[in-house]
Amino acid sequence: MYDDGMDDRSIEALQTSLAGVCGHVNAQHAQLVRLVADALAGDAWHQIGLHSPTHWLAWQAGLSDTTARKIIAVARRAEAHPQVMAAFDAGELSLDQVALAVKPPGYTDTDICGLAKVLTVRQLSMVVRKYPFVPDDQTPEAPSAAEPVVSESAVSMWADGDGVGQVRATLAADDYRVFETAMRESRDALFHAGDPQAGWPEALIEICHRSLDTVADGSRRDRYRINLYLDTDGTATFADNWRLPDSIRDLLLCDGTITPVCVTNGIPVSVGRSQHIVPDRTRRIVEHRDLGCRVPGCSQSRWVQVHHIVHWDGDDGPTDTWNLICLCPRHHRLHHQGRLGITGDADLVPGTPGAVVFTDTRGHRLKPAADPAKPTAPPPEPSGRYLHPIGERLDRWAIHFNEPQPPHVHLPLTGDPEMASDVH
Numbered sequence: 001m002y003d004d005g006m007d008d009r010s011i012e013a014l015q016t017s018l019a020g021v022c023g024h025v026n027a028q029h030a031q032l033v034r035l036v037a038d039a040l041a042g043d044a045w046h047q048i049g050l051h052s053p054t055h056w057l058a059w060q061a062g063l064s065d066t067t068a069r070k071i072i073a074v075a076r077r078a079e080a081h082p083q084v085m086a087a088f089d090a091g092e093l094s095l096d097q098v099a100l101a102v103k104p105p106g107y108t109d110t111d112i113c114g115l116a117k118v119l120t121v122r123q124l125s126m127v128v129r130k131y132p133f134v135p136d137d138q139t140p141e142a143p144s145a146a147e148p149v150v151s152e153s154a155v156s157m158w159a160d161g162d163g164v165g166q167v168r169a170t171l172a173a174d175d176y177r178v179f180e181t182a183m184r185e186s187r188d189a190l191f192h193a194g195d196p197q198a199g200w201p202e203a204l205i206e207i208c209h210r211s212l213d214t215v216a217d218g219s220r221r222d223r224y225r226i227n228l229y230l231d232t233d234g235t236a237t238f239a240d241n242w243r244l245p246d247s248i249r250d251l252l253l254c255d256g257t258i259t260p261v262c263v264t265n266g267i268p269v270s271v272g273r274s275q276h277i278v279p280d281r282t283r284r285i286v287e288h289r290d291l292g293c294r295v296p297g298c299s300q301s302r303w304v305q306v307h308h309i310v311h312w313d314g315d316d317g318p319t320d321t322w323n324l325i326c327l328c329p330r331h332h333r334l335h336h337q338g339r340l341g342i343t344g345d346a347d348l349v350p351g352t353p354g355a356v357v358f359t360d361t362r363g364h365r366l367k368p369a370a371d372p373a374k375p376t377a378p379p380p381e382p383s384g385r386y387l388h389p390i391g392e393r394l395d396r397w398a399i400h401f402n403e404p405q406p407p408h409v410h411l412p413l414t415g416d417p418e419m420a421s422d423v424h
């Protein structure tokens with residue numbers, strides 16, 4: 001008997017029910033992974049105007065970014081681990097167990113599946129982290145001392161005919177360490193600023209912005225300002241005379257600084273005062289109202305840009321708070337590329353008539369939160385049974401995985417005395 005009056009039999013019944021529910025949850029998680037694998041294969045998330053599968057899943061399923069990332073990682077590795085996935089389908093392994101079990105190379109599938117069924121998540125994690133696995137794709141051999149080693153760094157960069165930049169860098173070992181550390185720091189800073197999907201491209205651009213922001217001297221800053229030349233006929237060019245597509249022009253003119261220049265007979269005669277397209281005071285009001293990117297499911301709260309819902313350039317959209325909305329740089333770009341629709345009055349409370357509506361490339365409205373369907377029937381019975389891990393002490397030195405051996409050459413078996421004895 002226990003203090004709260006639960007007897008042994010009740011506790012046993014409770015644990016049996018728990019195992020039953022766990023089996024169902026596991027089997028349903030496996031289904032979720034299968035669906036996500038289909039979505040990844042079909043690029044579904046990309047087509048509905050989102051910038052990453054994690055963003056799509058976290059938003060659609062009402063999950064944290066961490067859980068969404070875990071499910072996506074399993075979906076990507078599923079093919080290499082058919083046995084682990086079969087046990088997952090049968091309800092015998094939990095999502096957390098599977099997330100670890102699919103990390104090692106495919107040749108461990110049978111062994112790791114067996115282990116996952118009896119080890120706790122913590123024990124399994126220890127095995128996966130500490131075991132010196134040979135990766136699936138053989139890593140290239142380390143260069144021998146005789147091979148030439150790069151001692152001088154070289155960087156080349158150029159823009160192709162479409163204005164798309166190409167950068168190629170070969171970095172000496174010490175330079176590379178500096179570069180890599182700066183990139184990791186930058187990506188980490190973006191992550192902490194609320195952009196969990198920030199990758200290397202965002203990290204690199206962030207470093208560039210930060211570097212330009214540190215230019216204190218006014219005349220030097222002018223020299224390193226990126227100027228866009230906007231003509232009265234609406235065409236826009238960079239200093240190198242490269243003409244911008246309208247989508248990029250609109251993007252840059254949403255939240256930039258303009259300096260009016262008067263030109264007579266093709267010669268600039270007077271230069272007006274530079275001013276932000278969105279005045280600082282208006283920007284502060286809009287940022288305070290939106291508290292980050294307004295796109296449903298987006299968690300970025302810093303380094304947002306202020307977008308003109310009715311475009312400032314071309315459509316003469318006013319710089320009033322109802323027409324201004326905070327977007328993260330990626331959603332801002334998606335919109336101007338025509339892959340994310342934004343209409344409505346940004347000052348109205350979301351959900352009320354006339355308030356801002358976001359639409360995907362198919363014109364479907366983006367719902368503000370997860371929208372799970374209410375179950376109408378019990379889930380299908382899992383074919384296996386969930387047995388919780390043993391929970392005993394783990395001696396991880398006792399675990400050994402057999403790495404695949406190079407294929408042997410088989411000789412013909414005719415006249416083999418052992419074969420002959422087998423026949424009798």
Ligand SMILES: [Zn+2]
Binds near residue numbers: 306308
């Ligand atoms: Zn914009």
Ligand SMILES: [Zn+2]
Binds near residue numbers: 293298328329330
């Ligand atoms: Zn966003």
